Amino acid sequence: MCRHNSFIVRASLVACLLLLLPVFSIGSLKQGDRMPDLASYKLEGRLPEKLQGRVVLLDFWASWCGPCKLSFPAMEKLNQEYEKKGLTIVAVSVDEKRENMERFLKEMKVSFPTVRDAQQKLVAATDVQAMPTSFLIDRTGKVRFVHDGFHGDQTVKKYHEEIKQLLKEGGR
Amino acid sequence: MKTFTNPATDSMPHAAKLFLVIALLLSATGCAVVKPWQRETLADAIMQPDRDPMGSGLIDHVYFSREAASGGRSVGGGGCGCN
Numbered sequence: 001m002c003r004h005n006s007f008i009v010r011a012s013l014v015a016c017l018l019l020l021l022p023v024f025s026i027g028s029l030k031q032g033d034r035m036p037d038l039a040s041y042k043l044e045g046r047l048p049e050k051l052q053g054r055v056v057l058l059d060f061w062a063s064w065c066g067p068c069k070l071s072f073p074a075m076e077k078l079n080q081e082y083e084k085k086g087l088t089i090v091a092v093s094v095d096e097k098r099e100n101m102e103r104f105l106k107e108m109k110v111s112f113p114t115v116r117d118a119q120q121k122l123v124a125a126t127d128v129q130a131m132p133t134s135f136l137i138d139r140t141g142k143v144r145f146v147h148d149g150f151h152g153d154q155t156v157k158k159y160h161e162e163i164k165q166l167l168k169e170g171g172r
Numbered sequence: 173m174k175t176f177t178n179p180a181t182d183s184m185p186h187a188a189k190l191f192l193v194i195a196l197l198l199s200a201t202g203c204a205v206v207k208p209w210q211r212e213t214l215a216d217a218i219m220q221p222d223r224d225p226m227g228s229g230l231i232d233h234v235y236f237s238r239e240a241a242s243g244g245r246s247v248g249g250g251g252c253g254c255n
Binding site: 014060062064065094095096120123124127128129130131133 | 193196207208209210211212215216
């Protein structure tokens with residue numbers, strides 16, 4: 001191959017790699033990782049006082065996301081059923097405008113705590129791949145299950161199975 | 173032993189190569205990955221190409237009349253990265 005062509009090929013490859021650089025996610029939250037310290041992210045709203053020793057469903061949602069709207073009634077039912085048994089649902093809104101979140105919550109009326117990641121630092125740290133994304137965290141604070149998106153009954157069925165399993169497991 | 177050389181290679185000065193690399197690198201700055209949580213604006217109804225069914229129907233009719241072909245302009249998903 002002549003040198004001229006090889007130079008262009010090499011330069012193009014370098015440019016392509018640079019283009020792809022932002023696609024690769026670094027430091028996403030995955031199964032087996034520790035739950036991030038939510039208090040350190042300056043979230044708007046009140047976090048539950050006690051998360052230690054509880055099974056936590058950490059859900060990232062937005063008012064503009066259709067499947068999130070479908071997931072809320074299902075999560076409310078989960079909260080009603082499992083809260084006293086040891087489940088805590090924390091819904092983290094990634095809405096840029098607080099009024100959008102408030103309008104959504106006014107319509108949905110849920111009993112589980114909802115906070116807003118106004119600076120979008122927590123969601124960036126977890127690097128979710130879809131909206132909504134939820135993480136099921138066991139009593140020891142370890143991420144055990146990740147749900148990308150909400151797929152109706154299929155997701156709800158999995159939630160029930162996984163929550164029951166995690167509630168059965170011992171704590172610290 | 174005489175090796176093959178391309179006249180184009182020899183005629184390409186270093187400055188031109190450097191310019192080419194810089195141009196390629198600059199082209200990379202125009203690209204950005206929109207993360208799923210950053211798609212609020214993209215998820216807005218105004219961003220949907222088919223938000224007005226009657227308007228879409230008229231455009232399709234004009235397209236079909238001109239091109240003798242139809243379809244092939246839809247894409248999957250609403251842009252919000254949902255599911």
